[in-house]
Amino acid sequence: MTEMGRWRDIDKLLARPGNIISPGFEPSPQLREEIGGLVRVLVVGAGGLGCELLKDLALSGFKNIDVIDMDTIEVSNLNRQFLFRIHDVGKSKAEVAAKRVMERVSGVNITPHFCRIEDKDIEFYSDFNIIVLGLDSIEARSYINSVACSFLEYDPDDNPVPETIKPMVDGGTEGFKGHARVIVPGTTPCFECNIWLFPPQVKFPLCTLAETPRTAAHCIEYAHLIKWDEVHNGKTFDPDDPEHMQWVYSEALKRAELFGITGVTYSLTQGVVKNIIPAIASTNAIVSAACALEALKLVSGCSRTLSNYLTYNGLEGTHIKVTDFIRDKDCLVCGPGTLIELDSSVTLLQFMELLGKHPQLRLSKPSITHRGNNLYMQAPPVLEEMTRSNLQLPLFDLIDKVPKDTVHVSGTTEKNDKRTTCLRKLRVVFKDQVNGVTSMDTAGAN
Amino acid sequence: MAAESKTKYDRQLRIWGEQGQTALEKASICLLNCGPTGSEALKNLVLGGIGSITVIDGSKVEMHDLGNNFMLDEKSLGQSKAKCVCAFLQELNDAVKAKFVEESPETLIESTPSFFSQFTLVIATQLLENSLLKLDKICRQANVMLVVARSYGLTGLVRISLKEHTVVESKPDHFLDDLRLHCPWPELKEFANNIDLNVKDPVVHKHTPYIVILIRLAEKWAQAHGGCLPSTRQEKKEFKDEIKAHMLNLDEENYKEAIEASFKVSAARGISSQLRQVINDSAAEVELTSSDFWVMVAALKEFVENEGDGEPPLEGSIPDMTSLTEYYVSLQKIYQAKAESDCLAVEQRVRTILKRVGRDHCAISKATIRNFCKNARKLTVRRYRCIEDEFKSPILPELQKYLADEDSSVAVGFYILLRAVDRFAANYNRFPGAFDGEIDEDVTRLKTIAIGILSDSGFHGPTLSEDLINEMCRFGAAEVHAVAAFVGGVASQEVIKLTTKQFVPLAGTFIFNGIDHKSQVLAL
Numbered sequence: 001m002t003e004m005g006r007w008r009d010i011d012k013l014l015a016r017p018g019n020i021i022s023p024g025f026e027p028s029p030q031l032r033e034e035i036g037g038l039v040r041v042l043v044v045g046a047g048g049l050g051c052e053l054l055k056d057l058a059l060s061g062f063k064n065i066d067v068i069d070m071d072t073i074e075v076s077n078l079n080r081q082f083l084f085r086i087h088d089v090g091k092s093k094a095e096v097a098a099k100r101v102m103e104r105v106s107g108v109n110i111t112p113h114f115c116r117i118e119d120k121d122i123e124f125y126s127d128f129n130i131i132v133l134g135l136d137s138i139e140a141r142s143y144i145n146s147v148a149c150s151f152l153e154y155d156p157d158d159n160p161v162p163e164t165i166k167p168m169v170d171g172g173t174e175g176f177k178g179h180a181r182v183i184v185p186g187t188t189p190c191f192e193c194n195i196w197l198f199p200p201q202v203k204f205p206l207c208t209l210a211e212t213p214r215t216a217a218h219c220i221e222y223a224h225l226i227k228w229d230e231v232h233n234g235k236t237f238d239p240d241d242p243e244h245m246q247w248v249y250s251e252a253l254k255r256a257e258l259f260g261i262t263g264v265t266y267s268l269t270q271g272v273v274k275n276i277i278p279a280i281a282s283t284n285a286i287v288s289a290a291c292a293l294e295a296l297k298l299v300s301g302c303s304r305t306l307s308n309y310l311t312y313n314g315l316e317g318t319h320i321k322v323t324d325f326i327r328d329k330d331c332l333v334c335g336p337g338t339l340i341e342l343d344s345s346v347t348l349l350q351f352m353e354l355l356g357k358h359p360q361l362r363l364s365k366p367s368i369t370h371r372g373n374n375l376y377m378q379a380p381p382v383l384e385e386m387t388r389s390n391l392q393l394p395l396f397d398l399i400d401k402v403p404k405d406t407v408h409v410s411g412t413t414e415k416n417d418k419r420t421t422c423l424r425k426l427r428v429v430f431k432d433q434v435n436g437v438t439s440m441d442t443a444g445a446n
Numbered sequence: 447m448a449a450e451s452k453t454k455y456d457r458q459l460r461i462w463g464e465q466g467q468t469a470l471e472k473a474s475i476c477l478l479n480c481g482p483t484g485s486e487a488l489k490n491l492v493l494g495g496i497g498s499i500t501v502i503d504g505s506k507v508e509m510h511d512l513g514n515n516f517m518l519d520e521k522s523l524g525q526s527k528a529k530c531v532c533a534f535l536q537e538l539n540d541a542v543k544a545k546f547v548e549e550s551p552e553t554l555i556e557s558t559p560s561f562f563s564q565f566t567l568v569i570a571t572q573l574l575e576n577s578l579l580k581l582d583k584i585c586r587q588a589n590v591m592l593v594v595a596r597s598y599g600l601t602g603l604v605r606i607s608l609k610e611h612t613v614v615e616s617k618p619d620h621f622l623d624d625l626r627l628h629c630p631w632p633e634l635k636e637f638a639n640n641i642d643l644n645v646k647d648p649v650v651h652k653h654t655p656y657i658v659i660l661i662r663l664a665e666k667w668a669q670a671h672g673g674c675l676p677s678t679r680q681e682k683k684e685f686k687d688e689i690k691a692h693m694l695n696l697d698e699e700n701y702k703e704a705i706e707a708s709f710k711v712s713a714a715r716g717i718s719s720q721l722r723q724v725i726n727d728s729a730a731e732v733e734l735t736s737s738d739f740w741v742m743v744a745a746l747k748e749f750v751e752n753e754g755d756g757e758p759p760l761e762g763s764i765p766d767m768t769s770l771t772e773y774y775v776s777l778q779k780i781y782q783a784k785a786e787s788d789c790l791a792v793e794q795r796v797r798t799i800l801k802r803v804g805r806d807h808c809a810i811s812k813a814t815i816r817n818f819c820k821n822a823r824k825l826t827v828r829r830y831r832c833i834e835d836e837f838k839s840p841i842l843p844e845l846q847k848y849l850a851d852e853d854s855s856v857a858v859g860f861y862i863l864l865r866a867v868d869r870f871a872a873n874y875n876r877f878p879g880a881f882d883g884e885i886d887e888d889v890t891r892l893k894t895i896a897i898g899i900l901s902d903s904g905f906h907g908p909t910l911s912e913d914l915i916n917e918m919c920r921f922g923a924a925e926v927h928a929v930a931a932f933v934g935g936v937a938s939q940e941v942i943k944l945t946t947k948q949f950v951p952l953a954g955t956f957i958f959n960g961i962d963h964k965s966q967v968l969a970l
Contacts, residue, residue: 008510012599012924019913019920020961052931057518059482059927076456079493082538104519106512176939177459178948180963213655214774215766260775271460278460281490282942285935293928293960302566303600306963314939315619316950318604320965 003107007032008198010061013302025301030441036063036107038113039299043067044117044144046093048284049134049171049291052085054097054290057132058105068113068120069094080281117143118421121371122408125166126151132295133170134288136277138198139420141170145183145191146423149334150408152185160186169294171287173394176314178287180306182294188308189327190334197309202276216256218264220272239274240320246275258350286312321423330362336404337425344396344430348376351395361424366411370399375407396430401431449497451541458494466946467495471541473566473945474498478551478581479530482927483597485517486934491941492535498543499535500565503528504550510751514927516697551579555584566945571595571833572925575837575868582607582833591944594833595937598867599921600960601860602933604938606952607833610729612739613826614818615948616796621824624761627660627711628675633780638662639771643692651694655769656704657777662686663704663713675711682712700768710728716756717823724825725750734804741803741810743825745795748787759788759819789819790948826950840903840970848968849907857957857966859914864957866896879922888919917961929960 014031041062043053046069057065073081073088073096082092083100093356094112102110113120125131125147135141145168168183170191183190206215211224215422228248238244249269252350256264270276290310297305306322313319332338338360342351348368355363368375375390375398377383390398399405410423447455447464459467473496477484480503488499507522507530515531522530532546548555551570554561555577562568562584570581570592578594585592585607591609630638638661645651664675667685676685686705693701717725725747729736732744750758762785764777793815797807848858870878870892878888893915900909936956943949954969 001499003509005509006513009514009924009926012879012920013926016879016920016922018654018884019471019916039725050745056928057515059514062479075450075453078454078539079456079458079495082489082493087538104516106517106520167770208768211770212769212774214771259771261771267456267459270456276457276460281943282939284938285486285931289928289931290963291937293926293932296928303960310963313619313951314936314943315617316938316940317751317967318956318965319967320963321965332960 007061010059014061014300019300020302020304022297022303022305027302031300032061032273035061035299036295039129040064040066040127041295042125042131043134044131044140045069045099045134045136046112047071047077047134047136048080048279048281049173049288050093051081051097052217052284052288053132053134053171053292054101054110055105056084056288057295058101058108058110060292060296062295063108065112066110067094067098067109067249068115069097070114070116073320080279080284082281122147122150122369122423130295130298131166131168131248132291133168134291134325135170136172138195138200141191141198143421143423144168144194146333149185149190149192150423150425152334152425153406154186154336167298169291169298171291173279173283173287176279176283178283178312179310180287180290180294180312181309182298182306184298185334187327187336189325192333193328193331213255213259213261216261216265216268217272219255219259219261219264220248220252220269222255223248224273227251227255245270283312283314284315285343320340323405329426332424337427339427341429341431342395344394344433346395347392348395348398349391350378355411355426362413363409363411363422363424364413366409368407368409370405370407375399394426396433399428401433404429455495462942462946462948466948469946470942471495471497474500474564475941476500476502476562476565476568477571478502478568479572480515480517480527481511481572481597481935482515482926482930483595483602483925483934483937484569485515485531485535486571486931487571487595487937487941488531488535489538490935490938492538492542492544495539495567496943496945498545501528501532501535501544501546502549502551503531503546504548504553514840514925516927517665548887551581555581559584560588561576562590565590567591567593568940569593569595569941571934571937572597574656574871575865579837580836581666586832593937593940596864597925597930597931597933597958598864599918599924599926599930601864601918601921602862602929602958602960603834603861603918603955604933604940604952604958605955606828606934606944607830608944609829611828611830611944611947612737613828613947613950614739614821614824616821616824616826616950617948618824618950622710622713623763623765624823625657625710625764626757626760627664628706628713629715629757630661631784633784635661635665637776637780647775648694650702650770653768653770653773654700655767655773655777656700656707657764657767658773659689659692659700659704660707660711663692676708677712682709685711698819702893703767705737717750717758721823721825722756724827727827732799732803734763736803738810738814741799741805742796742815744790744799745792746818746822748795748799749792753788753791758822759792760785761820761823763820785819789816792819807902828951828953836970842967844970845903845905846907848966849905853964854966854968855911856914856959856961856964858968859910860918860957860959861955861968862896862899862910863914864888864919865899866892867923869895869899879919885919889915892919926960929958932960933958 014026015029017027043050046067057264071093072090073084073093075089082098088096092114094114098110131148134427148166148168151164151166153161155161165185171180206223211216213219249266252264292305297303301344307324309325311321352366355361355366365378374387376387407426412419413422475496477488480501505527507518507525507527510563511518517531517534526548528546528548532544535545568585568590594605596603638658641658643662689704730742730743730747732741762782764781796810796815801807802810839928848854867877878892879885895908940951943951954967956967959965
């Protein structure tokens with residue numbers, strides 16, 4: 001089939017010179033083809049935002065798209081996740097979404113990944129030119145952000161090295177409200193630089209639940225968090241098991257009656273227990289469209305980019321605000337990396353112990369890589385066994401006796417009483433070697 | 447509602463409830479032109495379970511449609527666009543009645559204006575000025591709501607046109623709760639007075655609700671200050687210190703909450719200026735043809751002037767606060783009882799008014815009146831000028847303000863240029879920048895037209911930015927998918943608010959700025 005004229009509309013932006021553009025914009029009738037051929041984009045999440053993003057990107061000239069999502073389709077997705085039908089319930093979101101968009105938009109290639117984001121190794125992520133996030137959890141955003149920022153290298157003057165920058169576009173919605181942001185690591189704030197924009201969810205104090213319940217939600221959380229464990233010795237509560245949910249609902253109802261509290265419904269029980277965030281098609285469409293447009297601008301330069309955080313509020317009128325947030329120069333994630341000074345005799349095991357005690361890092365169960373090589377891996381067991389012998393060797397020897405270099409560590413850290421997976425970039429310097437090298441260099445220059 | 451629908455729509459029922467959903471399912475929507483802007487707007491409504499859609503488009507699917515419209519595929523080439531888009535939309539939700547008419551909207555507007563009166567709402571996309579002005583008059587005449595959406599390169603707009611839209615459930619984001627701490631009614635005062643603030647039991651002490659703490663301490667303050675409540679900054683600080691002095695130790699949550707909420711005792715008496723405007727509206731002088739909303743506003747006005755003693759009916763709900771269960775439940779009952787008695791008073795007035803204007807005195811249900819009373823402080827009325835009036839005589843001081851303001855200058859530039867391209871199209875039978883070779887000439891022509899529009903409006907100041915005019919010609923009327931999805935998304939959001947009669951719709955014209963995303967709503 002001839003493609004003549006198919007991309008007439010988008011080509012007006014890509015083939016014609018403009019007056020309000022980004023540096024590096026090189027308009028040409030071939031630009032769209034070049035983007036389609038060269039750029040690889042990763043969409044993280046195939047839910048409400050992900051479905052929209054895949055459609056928007058496919059119709060914006062992107063041709064090599066990957067999508068990753070561990071979830072399967074549920075009936076309650078169908079009011080907004082327009083790529084799914086009732087007969088798809090139970091199937092992988094990523095796989096169905098990829099298939100539907102490829103059926104509709106010829107020439108686009110979408111590779112689905114039906115797994116957790118943590119299941120992919122770092123190399124997987126390094127292959128993409130741009131990452132677009134359509135997620136609903138802070139933890140997942142934080143993880144992808146740390147992965148993208150781990151590729152970032154700085155030159156000796158602490159300026160980011162352009163080839164190592166992996167830009168991200170992030171969207172999020174809740175009801176009639178949403179946000180879209182552009183993250184260019186090293187230039188604009190990363191997710192961690194203004195993590196305060198996402199305050200942790202407030203939990204009810206246990207004593208309120210146990211002794212002075214006042215609201216329907218208190219009764220539900222009592223049944224869910226306290227009564228369940230008392231009655232079911234050792235059996236884990238499964239929020240997706242309707243029988244479990246029904247049990248919590250009826251227990252909550254009993255408790256509410258006991259205290260004269262009204263308002264416990266099955267729907268509220270689900271909402272409280274699963275922490276359901278209300279979601280509608282239109283908000284997802286708006287936020288995703290903004291993200292896709294920014295992705296196109298980032299790879300083409302065809303217009304100015306969002307600088308750097310957009311909030312949308314449709315509760316009263318249609319209110320859009322753009323805020324230019326500032327980077328945290330000392331950010332542990334997108335900064336030049338946490339400096340760790342060591343002696344060249346320190347073994348890998350000793351180094352790992354040090355990371356657990358480091359006041360800013362407090363990393364436990366670390367897996368360590370250096371320039372793509374595994375130095376020590378906690379899992380899977382095969383890799384653990386293969387790398388175990390490195391533990392007793394000096395780190396200095398393991399990284400080819402370079403006096404100053406960057407290593408990547410992934411592990412768990414505790415934040416707000418919650419264990420989260422994280423990735424950190426560390427700049428290790430072997431004090432006893434740095435001076436030696438300097439004098440050798442000086443000697444060479446003479 | 448069927449169990450499957452309940453599950454399918456769960457995430458949106460949590461926003462607009464079953465009532466909102468029922469309103470959506472009763473709505474019939476007409477779409478003019480089913481390019482990506484219109485298709486995307488309808489997609490969001492079909493997913494949400496809108497009652498019926500009718501797609502009007504007279505064109506056949508061409509190659510370029512496959513580059514920007516997801517509701518078409520290669521098999522659609524050469525076929526009726528309305529038919530193909532309609533079929534793909536139907537796939538999204540079989541509960542929606544989907545129809546199409548293969549006819550150009552312009553022709554339909556000219557030939558069969560009565561066609562539009564069957565709909566709840568018309569979404570007009572990519573419609574040029576001449577047809578739009580005619581459609582606006584038709585819709586107003588027939589009391590059909592109109593939502594206009596346009597995508598154009600990296601810009602676009604959404605506007606609403608209808609005579610009047612009244613909202614009871616405006617559901618604002620942050621709204622001060624209605625606790626009446628500054629003027630407690632006898633039952634509430636009595637409850638507070640029966641609680642010993644200096645109780646010895648530390649558990650009871652730290653579970654005395656802040657409502658009680660504040661009523662008691664406010665009364666004490668008033669006694670010492672000639673009947674006045676803390677009003678100056680200094681007084682408010684002293685009042686907080688007074689609260690703090692009652693703490694047994696610094697981690698008593700209820701006292702911390704009392705300090706944080708202490709400003710509520712200083713709340714101004716009476717109704718807000720927004721509500722005053724509503725009850726003083728001339729529509730509140732009701733007659734036989736007045737809507738239920740205005741009948742209830744008339745009753746509300748009488749209530750405020752009589753039983754309410756200057757205050758609106760009590761909302762009746764209280765926020766969660768640290769408290770013994772028993773105290774909290776008792777307080778809830780006291781607030782609910784007062785709300786119920788206020789509502790009863792309003793209801794009696796509604797019945798009397800209905801009789802007076804010659805309607806059945808039971809024409810408005812108790813549940814409707816109760817809901818109205820619960821939301822009385824948040825009533826919102828929106829009225830929209832007819833589009834032709836806005837075009838002929840925009841509010842000049844606003845226009846000047848927007849043009850001079852750095853944040854809105856791009857948006858107002860696009861506003862003028864979006865009108866200018868339609869005049870250009872009327873003159874030259876094509877849009878500026880349609881051909882690669884004539885862009886420079888088109889820039890000059892478009893600029894002349896834009897200046898003409900400004901001076902017709904009575905504005906003779908500095909003209910629009912050259913860069914913006916250049917960009918507008920570069921766009922060449924392109925309908926870029928991501929822009930269309932954004933603009934269509936906003937349009938569908940407004941349709942939802944209008945049909946559910948919940949939340950507050952757009953006040954003016956929303957101008958999408960796809961360059962740096964500093965989109966604006968212009969009230970002209």
